Amino acid sequence: xPGHRAVRQGHGRPEAYADPLARRLxxxxxxxxxxxxxxxxxxxxxxxxxxxxxDHLAGHELRGKPVGLFAHGENLTAVQVxxxxxxxxxxxxxxxxPEQLGTVPGDFDRVGNGQRLLxxxxxxxxxxxxxxxxxxxxxxxxxxxxxxxxxx
Numbered sequence: 123x124p125g126h127r128a129v130r131q132g133h134g135r136p137e138a139y140a141d142p143l144a145r146r147l148x149x150x151x152x153x154x155x156x157x158x159x160x161x162x163x164x165x166x167x168x169x170x171x172x173x174x175x176x177d178h179l180a181g182h183e184l185r186g187k188p189v190g191l192f193a194h195g196e197n198l199t200a201v202q203v204x205x206x207x208x209x210x211x212x213x214x215x216x217x218x219x220p221e222q223l224g225t226v227p228g229d230f231d232r233v234g235n236g237q238r239l240l241x242x243x244x245x246x247x248x249x250x251x252x253x254x255x256x257x258x259x260x261x262x263x264x265x266x267x268x269x270x271x272x273x274x
Contacts, residue, residue, distance in 0.1 A: 136178070144178050151183035156190070156260040157216070163195030163203045176210060184216030188259040190252050191222040200224035219259055221252040 136148040151157060159176075161168040189211045193203035204222040211218040229245040230238040240246060261267075 136180070139178065144175075147175060147178050148180055148183055151179060154183075154187065155264065156188045156256050157184065158190040158192060158256070159207055159211070160192040161194075161203060161207070163193055163200045166199060166202060168193065168203050168207055176214070179214065181214060184211065184214040186263070187216050188256055188263065189216045189218045190256045191218055192225075192252070193223075194225045197226055198224055200226070217259070219252065219255040221248070221255040223248045223252050 136145045139145045159168075159172065161172045164170070191204040191207050191211075193200035193207070195203065201222070201224040204224060208218045223245065225240065225245050229240055229242040231241045233239045240249065
């Protein structure tokens, strides 16, 4: 797998990556207070594009940071993708917040310009809960109020 070899040779050294966006990913993630990982569902898992992006991280960027999870699929098996991402976030020493968002095509409607907009009330409620949780945990960590939240 040539792509895998290229990632491994530069792993942990973003400046060694050929793609300018890949070079920016690690420092951008490292500066973030929190992250959201979003992906379509492919064959019961997250996308190769997301996997490739995560493989470009050195390992310190998510340490102790809250991470929100969002997956979209043809049915609610997208929730399983969030479960898989929890394992990845844990391996990268991040903290996936308990709330997550899994969406299906019926959660969206087309708007005037042809784009799709999340309109289903239950999905909007889950999105709101995810955002509130992510902001709350981020603030708690920033102010030292995150009692009981392990960051090791």
